Amino acid sequence: MDTPIQHLEYTDQATKQMLENVRKRKKKFDDVKKWHYISIYGTLFLTFIFSLYFYIIFVKQYSYNFISMLSAILNDSVAVYFLAFIIVGFGAMNLLKQQKEKKEKEYQELRCEIVDRSKDLWKKEEEWKNRHVVFEIMKKQYDINLYHEKK
Template identity: 55%
Template sequence: MESAIILLDDRTDQATKQMLNKVVEKKRKFDTFKYRHLLAMWATVFTSFIYFYYIYKTVMIPYSYSFASMFSAYVNNSINFYMIVFVVGLYGLMNLLREKREKFEKEYHALRCEIIDKSKDLWKQEEQWKNRHLVFEMMKKNYDINLYHENK
């Protein structure tokens, strides 16, 4: 469990601490896949650009007088097959990571909204209810998780 959540002491009960810890875990998974997707997206764009520039320089300019000769030159060079497979593979990886990122974002947002909806039940005692803003501020400051509003 996170040290900042453990230090909440009497402001929350154990079940609430577990929920807060779970939302932190979901946020970290979401951030990880968000970064990986961004990395894969830029790798796909950069690799595609480099590959098409290579095709332009090695196939299109020297053999521009005939489409048949361009096609023949393209097919005769085996590196083109491997580069196409690599670029398509990167594109597939990018889409896979996008789907995982969206999945973890939905899970994170659902758990965050559940905490917001159940805040009256989670902080039942008067003293806990008065101190819940301290818990919300700690979550916002330490983990960048907004528990004040349901909107992102």
């Protein structure tokens, strides 16, 4: 369990475990989100480089005939590798987007459950009055908003 969560006052062990779980899911979501953006920018960069390569090598020399241009592209191993990497990058983008949406859904569901069950999690009056301290720590340390259900 992470140190700031362990040292929370006015919170029982079960609630601390729920907060730790939401922290872990937020971290997984952020990691997948970061890799998704890396795959987007990597694929765009490869596409840009391939476009320049394509124009310089093929369009300038074979612009008079499409069939000869296509034949030259298929015979050039660099162009084929570029196309293969771009296709793999596009597939990775789509796969990581699906994973990102799944991780975000899991994170948001658990976060909303904590918001919904806050009256049950902080039952005692002293705990209820001081729950804002827990919410502030979660917001500052982990960027997890437990004040409202909406993102």
